[in-house]
Amino acid sequence: MKTVAIKTHEAWLATLMAGFMSKTENKQVLFDFSDILFRHFTWLENEMITLNESYSYDRDIIPIKVEKLSDMLHDIVKRLDEIDLQLLSSPDKDLDARISSDIHYMRGVLKKMDDETVTAFSMERKFPGIELTEEATDALTLFLFEETYKEYELIMIYNYLKAHSNDAYMNRIFQILIEESFFHLKSFGDMGAKMGILAVPRVVMKELYQVTDVVQFLKDGINEELAAKEECKKLSEAVAKDSDELAKFFDFINHQENYHISLMTDALAHYAKAANG
Template sequence: MKTVMIKTHEAWLEMLMAGFMSTTENRQVLVDFSDILFRHFTWIENELIVTQESYSYDRDAIPIRVERLSDILHSIIRHLNELDLQLIGLEDKALAERISSDIHYMTSVLHGMEDETVTAFSMARTFPGISLTQEATDALTLFLFEETYKEYELIMIYNYLKAHSDDAYLNRIFQILIDESFFHLKRFCDMGAKMGILAVPRVVMKELYQIEDVTQFLKDGINEELAAKEECKKLSEAVAKDSEELARFFDFINYQENYHISLMTDALAYYAKETDA
């Protein structure tokens, strides 16, 4: 089952990246399919927890650099078909059937997608309709590389915490934080693709999500969010003279961090109350 989880993890990211390679109506379909695969990932993870099998979020590298969308679609179809065969080994036959049914539909849709040229790896580092200075371009490039990974890392961390918690209050907070990180990840991937610098986030080390001291993690996380606010503020200032639109976007991200800090503060207070009880 661990192999099924790894392959589902890889298929989820490959599908997500394919979505941002597209500039047509294919994009939304591919991103929606990636959401389905992430749900599959969480279902399989839950089965591993129920059966008390140890696991991690390790995975192989995911090559995505293509010139035509059809190339990545053929790769995804092949990987999904391989995954479908591996589902035979799952003990939970109902789960296997649900996932298999989704795979059959998704592959049928992918087969019928129109091809398109991919520019997400051009390394042009230009933003459509906006002329940025070299300084602003460099700042935006660095931000996107760092924050794309960071949002993926946070998804993995909060998903792991949620998967191993039976507390409804905390799980509500973890799910909101997962959703928020997904929103940021998708926006940053979209921007990266437009600039020709789309990349798969690197693997998250298990020490980062297999957390022993959640209280300390939340304290550190609040400090990281405060630092992220400063980075957004700096980036907003760096691009402001070239693009009011981008400046407003990074101000928006900056203000969203306040909500994340509030949620983490709530979780921290809840942990403290439970510990003292």
């Protein structure tokens, strides 16, 4: 099960990266498939927890620098084939059948997908249709590198916490935060690809998601969200002279952080209430 989960984790990220690379109708299909693979990953994770099997979110490096989308698609198909073979070891035959059925369909679609030239690794650092100053370009580049990883990290942390919690109130909050981080990850990853600086987020250290003190994690999380708001504000100001569109987008992201802080504050109150009986 552990091997299947790792390979599914890697296939999810590879497919998500391919979605960022695409500039055609392929993009949404690849994003949809990456969402399906993430769900597979969470189901496999739940199975491991049920079986009391130890696991982590460690994975191999995922090479993605290609010139043609077809090269990435071939790699994803290969990954799906490996998962399909590994599923034979799954004790949950219904889950096995569902994942295998999805894989067979996705594999067929990917094999027929139109090819594209990939520019996501050009390192041009130019945003389409917008002339940014060097200062604004540097600020945006740094932000995208840092925040793309951060959102991936948050997805993994919240997912791990949710997987190991039986608290419906907290799981609702974790799920909202997962979905919010997915939106941010896709937004920032897409922007990075447009600028030619797409990169796979680094592996998340287990010390970050295997949280032993959830209350302290939430307190730290609120502080991180406040810091993220400041970063969005600074970036909005940095690009405002060159692009009102980008400035408004980062203001939009900034305001979204307010609700994340509210959710974490609610979670802290929930834990305090539970502690006091």
